[in-house]
Amino acid sequence: MRRAYVFxxxxxxxGVASAAAADLKIVDTRGTEVTVQSAAIDYGGFLGADxxxxxxxxxxxxxxxxxxxxxxxTLRVVRRDESVKPPRIELEIVLKNQKKVPVTLARVGxxxxxxxxxxxxxxxxxxxxxxxxxxx
Numbered sequence: 001m002r003r004a005y006v007f008x009x010x011x012x013x014x015g016v017a018s019a020a021a022a023d024l025k026i027v028d029t030r031g032t033e034v035t036v037q038s039a040a041i042d043y044g045g046f047l048g049a050d051x052x053x054x055x056x057x058x059x060x061x062x063x064x065x066x067x068x069x070x071x072x073x074t075l076r077v078v079r080r081d082e083s084v085k086p087p088r089i090e091l092e093i094v095l096k097n098q099k100k101v102p103v104t105l106a107r108v109g110x111x112x113x114x115x116x117x118x119x120x121x122x123x124x125x126x127x128x129x130x131x132x133x134x135x136x
Contacts, residue, residue: 021038021039021040021053021115022038022039022053022054022069022070022134022135023035023036023037023038023039023115023134023135024036024039024069024113024115024132024133024134024135025132025133025134025135026113026124026129026131026132027129027130027131027132028124028128028129028130029128029129029130031130034117034122035117035118035135036113036115036116036117036122037115037116037117038053038115038116039053039069039113039114039115040052040053040113040114040115041056041057041111041112041113041114041126042109042110042111042112042113042114043057043108043109043110043111044109044110045109045110050109052066054066054068054069054070055067055068055069055070055071055072056069056072056075056132057106057108058091058093058103058104058105058106059103059104059105059106060101060103060104064106065103067093067103069134070096070134071095071096072093072094072095072096072132072134073094073095073096073098073133073134074093074094074131074132074133075091075092075093075094075131075132075133076091076092076130076131076132077089077090077091077129077130077131078090078091078092078102086107087127088104088105089104089105089126089127090102090103090104090105091103091104091105105126111125111126111127112124112125112126113125113126113129
């Protein structure tokens, strides 16, 4: 009985974790617009996976912040500074309350946005993204 309880609990937690993944409209550097379902960002490194499904990790000044998709109206690239290595990507977030906040893309791990499109599995480097709009 206890084993069945643990299995049911694990199944429910897995369902909650996958339900938190958002659907996003992505515009890439070529201007192609793609709708990505169950989006996640893989920040994993050489030794393991580190997926974020609830939002995106950014730098606000010297501090790091994870902004939830539920709080974002739009996110777009404002400027790409090639004078530093790796290039610094400055963004502007428009929050649901219409406040605009300048941030910088955090350089951590793989930085791949993954999910599903109508054609199949989707993956793009965050460096190649120009705008993200969470779908309500």
